[in-house]
Amino acid sequence: MTFGTSQQLPALLPSLYAAGSPWEGTTVLDRWLRGRVLELTYTAHELKGFAAELGDNGAPFLWNEARRTLLRAELDAAYFMLYIVDREDVSYILDTFPIVRRKDEARYGEYRTKRRILEIYDAMAQAIETGEPYQTLLDPPPGQGPRHGTPRGGSS
Numbered sequence: 001m002t003f004g005t006s007q008q009l010p011a012l013l014p015s016l017y018a019a020g021s022p023w024e025g026t027t028v029l030d031r032w033l034r035g036r037v038l039e040l041t042y043t044a045h046e047l048k049g050f051a052a053e054l055g056d057n058g059a060p061f062l063w064n065e066a067r068r069t070l071l072r073a074e075l076d077a078a079y080f081m082l083y084i085v086d087r088e089d090v091s092y093i094l095d096t097f098p099i100v101r102r103k104d105e106a107r108y109g110e111y112r113t114k115r116r117i118l119e120i121y122d123a124m125a126q127a128i129e130t131g132e133p134y135q136t137l138l139d140p141p142p143g144q145g146p147r148h149g150t151p152r153g154g155s156s
Contacts, residue, residue: 012082017029022081023134034054039067040072043060043062061145064146071138076117081125101113123135
C-alpha cells in the first residue's frame with residue numbers, strides 16, 4: 001500500500017483517543033473503549049499477556065452472550081458517532097447486513113441488533129446534546145463483568 005493510499009483511508013486521528021468521549025466527557029475515549037474491547041476479547045487464559053498490555057491483571061471474562069451483545073452495540077454506536085454518521089445513514093448501513101437481520105428475526109422476531117445500536121446511538125446523541133453523560137445499560141460496567149474463577153463474577 002502506498003503512502004498516498006494510506007492517507008485516503010477513513011481513520012480517526014490518534015489524538016482523538018486521548019480526548020474525552022463526546023457522550024461522556026469526563027472519561028477519556030481510550031478508557032471508555034478499552035473496557036468494552038477488553039471484555040469482548042479477553043475470554044481465555046492464553047490472552048493474559050494481551051490483557052496485561054491493556055492494564056488488566058484479572059482472570060479472563062466469562063462468555064456472556066447478553067453482555068457481549070450490549071458491549072458490541074455500544075462500540076458500534078460509538079464508532080458511528082465518532083465517524084459522524086447521522087442516524088438515517090446508520091439505519092441504512094445496518095439494513096445492509098441481511099444475514100444478521102435474518103438471524104435476529106428468526107431468533108428474536110425482530111432485527112434486534114439494529115434496534116439496540118440505534119437505541120444506544122440515540123442515547124449517546126442525547127448525552128452530547130444535553131451534556132448529561134451516557135449511561136451504559138451494563139451492570140457491572142464494561143471491563144468489570146463476570147470472570148472465570150471469581151465469586152459471583154466480580155473482578156479479581
